[in-house]
Amino acid sequence: GAGVSQSPSNKVTEKGKDVELRCDPISGHTALYWYRQSLGQGLEFLIYFQGNSAPDKSGLPSDRFSAERTGGSVSTLTIQRTQQEDSAVYLCASSLGAGGASEKLFFGSGTQLSVL
């Protein structure tokens, strides 16, 4: 597609339920990133993929969070047993993945997650 696509755009769930957030990166982009942004805060790094592998999972806040990427394209961020503090906008970005001079990130519009 022309840009990074995220779905759903909004998700309301009850505490304790599992949720899946989807990201479709720009075609040909090998690197994919997930960030979280709480209301009024900056971007918190969650995880980074190069191809299908995740060399950096350091930002995942707990073992309730997991992510996968298949076919070097679509990625899914899964949050199990959601808590109210998980409420935030979850942003996905992709890049060519060539490093340094070519690490221009293209962001999606995000998924607004609300845990009641």
Added chain:
Amino acid sequence: DAKTTQPPSMDCAEGRAANLPCNHSTISGNEYVYWYRQIHSQGPQYIIHGLKNNETNEMASLIITEDRKSSTLILPHATLRDTAVYYCIVINTNAGKSTFGDGTTLTVKP
């Protein structure tokens, strides 16, 4: 990745140049400086990046000091639509985690 420090907020008069500073005193030789901005309720948007030379594109200019410990993003003629949070980040030549700080909230006033 090197940590960056930015002022939390700045104001600028419409039509004037907006100069947004960023300190990255621990930057290493293979790290690039990138600038993004985030307009309310949207994903961040790339503005410009550089290694050691000053750069200019259709959106902005980037001035990097000779010692590379700081940089300034310049919006030459700020408009009301430039009101946003501006993030300065540094990225290694190897692709990986890009850490965003809290950014600078720029408010352009008429």
